[in-house]
Structure formats: C-alpha cells, structure tokens
Amino acid sequence: MGMTMTQKILAAHAGLDKVVAGQLINAKLDIVLGNDITTPVAVNEFKKAEFGSVFDKDRVVIVLDHFVPNKDIKAAEQSKTCREFACSHCVSHFYDVGKMGIEHALLPEQGIVTAGDCIIGADSHTCTYGALGAFSTGVGSTDMAAGMATGMAWFKVPSAIKFNLSGELPSNCSGKDVILTIIGMIGVDGALYKSMEFVGDGVHSLSMDDRLCICNMAIEAGAKNGIFPVDDVTVEYMKGRCEREPVIFEADADAEYEKVIDVDLSAIVPTVACPHLPENTHPASELHDVKVDQVVIGSCTNGRMEDMEAAYNILKGKKVADGVRCIIIPGTMQILRECVERGWYTAFIDAGAVVSTPTCGPCLGGYMGILAAGERCIATTNRNFVGRMGHVDSEVYLASPHTAAASALTGYITEYKE
Amino acid sequence: MNTQGKVVKYLDNVDTDVIIPARYLNTPNAKELALHCMEDIDADFVKNVHAGDVMVAGWNFGCGSSREHAPLVIKTCGTGCVIAKSFARIFYRNAINIGLPILECEEAAEEIAAQDEVKVDFDTGEIFDLTTGKTYRAQPFPPFIQSIIKSGGLLASLKEGTRNE
The missing domain is CATH 3.30.499.10 (Aconitase, domain 3)
Known part of the structure; x- marks a missing residue:
C-alpha cells in the first residue's frame, strides 16, 4: 500500500x-x-x-x-x-x-x-x-x-x-x-x-x-x-x-x-456558517432576513489580495447601510499598501467602511470590533463559537468576502449576484 | 497516578474560546487566567471546582485554537482529569505536553452524571463511578506518550533524554 x-x-x-x-x-x-x-x-x-x-x-x-x-x-x-x-x-x-x-x-x-x-x-x-x-x-x-x-x-x-x-x-x-x-x-x-x-x-x-x-x-x-x-x-x-x-x-x-x-465546485453556492459552530452551514440566499450590526472582512482566512478585490468590486461607489459598521483588515502591510496604491483604500472609506492595519483583532474577540450583547456580525473569519467576537450573547456568521461585502450594503445577510 | 472528585459535565464541541476566552489572553499567567476558566458557558465553575474534580464531556472537547492556556487553566483550577468521548487534536497534544491527565472513553462520558463521585486511575485507564458503582476502562496511552507524561511533560522528557544520551 x-x-x-x-x-x-x-x-x-x-x-x-x-x-x-x-x-x-x-x-x-x-x-x-x-x-x-x-x-x-x-x-x-x-x-x-x-x-x-x-x-x-x-x-x-x-x-x-x-x-x-x-x-x-x-x-x-x-x-x-x-x-x-x-x-x-x-x-x-x-x-x-x-x-x-x-x-x-x-x-x-x-x-x-x-x-x-x-x-x-x-x-x-x-x-x-x-x-x-x-x-x-x-x-x-x-x-x-x-x-x-x-x-x-x-x-x-x-x-x-x-x-x-x-x-x-x-x-x-x-x-x-x-x-x-x-x-x-x-x-x-x-x-x-x-x-x-x-x-x-x-x-x-x-x-x-x-x-x-x-x-x-x-x-x-x-x-x-x-x-x-x-x-x-x-x-x-x-x-x-x-x-x-x-x-x-x-x-x-x-x-x-x-x-x-x-x-x-460548479454546484457550490454562497455559503454561511450560522452560530455557534462552523458546521452549521446554510446557503446565504436562505438567510436574507438576518439583520447584521457589523461586517468584518479580513483575518488569516480572508485577508488576502483577492479578498480585498472582492470587497472593492462590491463596495466601490456604493454606501454601507445605515446602522452597519464595516471593518476591513488587509492581511499584511504589502496588501495594505497595494490597496492604497490601487485606490481601493479610498473607495472603502468613501463607502463608509473603516480600514485597519493588519491584525487578528476582532476575529478572536481581541479588539478592533468587539460585539455587545445581542449584536450580530457577518465575518470572513474562521470561528463563530460562543463569545468569539465579544459578548457571550453576540453572534458571528461566517462567510466569504463576496457575501460579507454584499451584506454590508444591505444590512442583511445577502447573496452576492453579479 | 490517581484522582478522585465530583463530576462537572459538559456537552459536545466544548471549544477553547469558552475554556479560556481570548479577551483574557493578554497575559501568560496561568493563575490569573484560571479565574476565567469556562466562564462563558459556566459562570460558577471556578467557584465550585475542588482539587481532584473530574470534568466529563462529549465529542471533540477542546476544539478551536491552539492556545495551551486552555488545558493549563483547567489544570490550574485543580481539575484532576478530563474524560471525553473524543478530544480535538491540538488540545489532546497540549494536555499531554503540560501534564493534564485526559482519557477518551465514550461509555464513561455518556453514562457518568454531573455531581457523581468518580475515581480515576490514570495509569491503567480505569474509571470508577463511586456513586453508581460502575467501572469503565479507557484506552491507555501508547508507551511513547506515557513516557512523556511520566517525565512530567514534553520538556522534562526532552531534558531526561539529553541526560541519558
């Protein structure tokens, strides 16, 4: 063998x-x-x-x-x-x-x-x-x-x-x-x-x-x-x-x-893991009634150039929905610099998002985007355990940069369609 | 190596974020960290735990982060042994490396109830539920791992190895 x-x-x-x-x-x-x-x-x-x-x-x-x-x-x-x-x-x-x-x-x-x-x-x-x-x-x-x-x-x-x-x-x-x-x-x-x-x-x-x-x-x-x-x-x-x-x-x-x-791969659909385990997955299209308070795009899972590009393509020229905090965290200084050079950084700010220097920060509930009781975040991070991003009564939904960015614009979990 | 104490029981997929929330990980001090052990799912754990107590849980105990702080706080609180149906692999490895006795035993984890008085012989893998009178036998560790645990953890065993060379 x-x-x-x-x-x-x-x-x-x-x-x-x-x-x-x-x-x-x-x-x-x-x-x-x-x-x-x-x-x-x-x-x-x-x-x-x-x-x-x-x-x-x-x-x-x-x-x-x-x-x-x-x-x-x-x-x-x-x-x-x-x-x-x-x-x-x-x-x-x-x-x-x-x-x-x-x-x-x-x-x-x-x-x-x-x-x-x-x-x-x-x-x-x-x-x-x-x-x-x-x-x-x-x-x-x-x-x-x-x-x-x-x-x-x-x-x-x-x-x-x-x-x-x-x-x-x-x-x-x-x-x-x-x-x-x-x-x-x-x-x-x-x-x-x-x-x-x-x-x-x-x-x-x-x-x-x-x-x-x-x-x-x-x-x-x-x-x-x-x-x-x-x-x-x-x-x-x-x-x-x-x-x-x-x-x-x-x-x-x-x-x-x-x-x-x-x-x-051709049968894959935009997918979201609901609280409080990454296995609790549903098609994004079925979650359109789920309102979000915060969007995080970044982390070791999705803080790379293609992730920033997906966020840029969806957010450029648009506005983050009222009542939603959209936090974008490029994974490295090189990626951050590239976002600046290509004008994406400006586009993110114009859309009403904030851009941080690289950090794991909110992914593990460290800082830079902690949730209060009852708040909900859609994040491109990797874990949605109890209390992972803040208060034990907060919720994290895991998704792709496409889904997270599209949700930032509507304030609800949204399947991105071109 | 033995432990005897009361059982505290948890469900499946107890993750390292609830064992020790990352918001406290701005210090490596085990005693300080241990004050927050399990607090997000069991606020009374630290208050009620006594030396030698046994933690019993379901599948995939310790899933999530690689933080060694997780087995360390469970040990620092005085817990004598963790029995689960299965352990997440990094937690399993970390528990061995820092000398927290753990045993995988599906039947014991299923049947032993919260508050039971349990005695564990870690060397043989025997688990005695003194409340119900039932005995369980967990899979003993392979000799390679036993030698690490007997030395008091990975670093102590490495030091011993160096001395024997």
Whole structure:
C-alpha cells in the first residue's frame, strides 16, 4: 500500500522510506512559528527547560499579529517578551509592527514557507501552508519551545480523507464557500486527527488565495492538516518568492484513504456558517432576513489580495447601510499598501467602511470590533463559537468576502449576484 | 497516578474560546487566567471546582485554537482529569505536553452524571463511578506518550533524554 502526500512528506522528514497511519515518528522541522499570544508561553517554557539557543535562527519565525499595535499594557508586555527573545536569539524572521502581517497571510507572501516543508506553528491555523504542498500543522506553546530548541517534533502519522474536486466555482463563490460547504458536510470533527487531501481536476481552477483559505479552515473540521498537490499555479506563485528550493511530493497511486468525498465546485453556492459552530452551514440566499450590526472582512482566512478585490468590486461607489459598521483588515502591510496604491483604500472609506492595519483583532474577540450583547456580525473569519467576537450573547456568521461585502450594503445577510 | 472528585459535565464541541476566552489572553499567567476558566458557558465553575474534580464531556472537547492556556487553566483550577468521548487534536497534544491527565472513553462520558463521585486511575485507564458503582476502562496511552507524561511533560522528557544520551 502506498503513501498519501502528507505521509510522504512526514516519512522524508523522519528519515524513513515508509510510514503508515498511526505510526509515531520524530520529524525534522523546516519552520517553527509563534505569535504574540503563544510565544510568551513558549519563551517561559524554553527558559524553564534551560535550552541555550534556538536550533536555527533562520528557521524560527515570530510574528506579532493578534493584539498589535498593542491593545493594552498587558499585550504590550507580551510583545516585549517576544521582541526580547527574538533579539537575544538573533531570530531573522521576527515581524514587529510596521513589518508584520497576519501570520498565515505573511509567511506564504514572504516566501518563508515552501512546498515539501514540515512546519509547526503555535497557532491552530498553521494548517494554511498545505496550500503550497507542505505538511503544516498547529501545535501548542510547549511544542513550539521544544521545536525551537531541537528542530524536531513527534507526530502520529495521520490517515487521510481524499476530497476529489471537479468543475469550476461560480463567479460569486470562492475558496471560503468550498471549505464551509465541506465542513457543513463532514462536521467540526469530521476529519479529526486526519489529513484532508484536496485533489482532482477542479484543483487547477482554484487560485492560491482560494487554496490558502481552504487549507486554513481544515482545523475547523478537526483535521491535522489540509494539503493541495503542487501544480503550475503553485509553481508560478513560488517562483522568485520562496527562500528555499521547493520539494515536490506526490501521493502514491495506491495510497490508502479512509474515505473519498466528491465535491463538484460548479454546484457550490454562497455559503454561511450560522452560530455557534462552523458546521452549521446554510446557503446565504436562505438567510436574507438576518439583520447584521457589523461586517468584518479580513483575518488569516480572508485577508488576502483577492479578498480585498472582492470587497472593492462590491463596495466601490456604493454606501454601507445605515446602522452597519464595516471593518476591513488587509492581511499584511504589502496588501495594505497595494490597496492604497490601487485606490481601493479610498473607495472603502468613501463607502463608509473603516480600514485597519493588519491584525487578528476582532476575529478572536481581541479588539478592533468587539460585539455587545445581542449584536450580530457577518465575518470572513474562521470561528463563530460562543463569545468569539465579544459578548457571550453576540453572534458571528461566517462567510466569504463576496457575501460579507454584499451584506454590508444591505444590512442583511445577502447573496452576492453579479 | 490517581484522582478522585465530583463530576462537572459538559456537552459536545466544548471549544477553547469558552475554556479560556481570548479577551483574557493578554497575559501568560496561568493563575490569573484560571479565574476565567469556562466562564462563558459556566459562570460558577471556578467557584465550585475542588482539587481532584473530574470534568466529563462529549465529542471533540477542546476544539478551536491552539492556545495551551486552555488545558493549563483547567489544570490550574485543580481539575484532576478530563474524560471525553473524543478530544480535538491540538488540545489532546497540549494536555499531554503540560501534564493534564485526559482519557477518551465514550461509555464513561455518556453514562457518568454531573455531581457523581468518580475515581480515576490514570495509569491503567480505569474509571470508577463511586456513586453508581460502575467501572469503565479507557484506552491507555501508547508507551511513547506515557513516557512523556511520566517525565512530567514534553520538556522534562526532552531534558531526561539529553541526560541519558
């Protein structure tokens, strides 16, 4: 029996010819990532364990993104801990305010991650980089500390679900609608401990931004990782961008999958996950009576250039509905700059939206758009748990940038139609 | 390794945002964070929990964020063990890494009631419901994981490994 793409990457990083699902392995890491919330805990552990130095100053990445520019004094202390640690260990990939972006938008953009990598990050959405054909998974701060010290991590080799994609997405849909539809099908633990391997003729029609968004939310189905094969779209994206040579892995023809699920992309409709679980999905068209107080367009799921473009195309020359706060958060400084250069920033302001510097901010109820009791937000973020964006009696509806922007104009959840 | 205490019971998909809301994550201090453990779904949890108590829940416990603060606050509150039908994978890994005993046991998680007095033998995976007299057996951890837990967590086990080399 052959290996899945994920298993092949893990075998190569464990120095083994073959691995099987369920096997415990020790694998070499290409990148170890942390942010301003998880790194301080890792730094404490790193110091307690009396590790002398990081395994490779160029392979540790620390991004301040959750609560920066610092939301309060305590957040400032956490940033300071990260800054001092990065400085004392000469961490080359340290991203502070002015340089930072939301980590999972930033790392691919800056070419820090590449195909064939084995990556851990102390952030659950680290699974995003599977879009480049890497094995990438979220861990906690202790794993981050151990990874920074040793350059190694233990893994249980996952089994896999194969998603066979066919057809092409309708023009009012994007990767977000694909992954919400899939989570709606299999549930929030539908891929628990497993890889989600996306293959098939439909892959080619998906942009890198679509693929990054799809892999980003693999964790919302409980998956260990999501992964796409490397094709000419990936190669084109990586060209001149990645710091290290990509290594291309392919699943064996006789690889074993626990399940194969067919997804016809042409049948996808604009989809919304209602409170309080990402699996609670409904077509946007059925939710037209749901009034919203706030719209958030951004996050590690949907803060990329195509997301900004979707928002621009829908909001330009129009006005955000009275009584709606529309908050747009470009994912990185490069994306923010591009929005300024193209005149989109002005168009957003003219439409009555606000534009923030990159931050995770409202997605996890940090700051920059917290909800009061009884308020409702449609957001392009990734979680709609109880209290996720503020008061326990507030509600978050998850949607694509198209649906979120269209809803900003009407004040109700609205399916975008061209 | 044993624990004995009263059961507090929760449903499926208890997520890390309700275990410890992100609005408090501007500090890594476990004691300070523990004051807010479970507060968004159970405001009385912190008030009522005693050392050794057992948390019992349904499927996919600890889903969501990778925050290690989640198992850490449950442990810091004094909880002796979490029994669930299943755990989300990052929470599972984090619990092992920080030394919070957890057991997967569908039958126990289904049948044990809130307020029952329960004793757990973490080494053997045996769960005794002293209120009903029923015994359950959870899947024990593989030896690889047991050695991490016995060392007191991942970092302690790495240090031991270095000493043995």
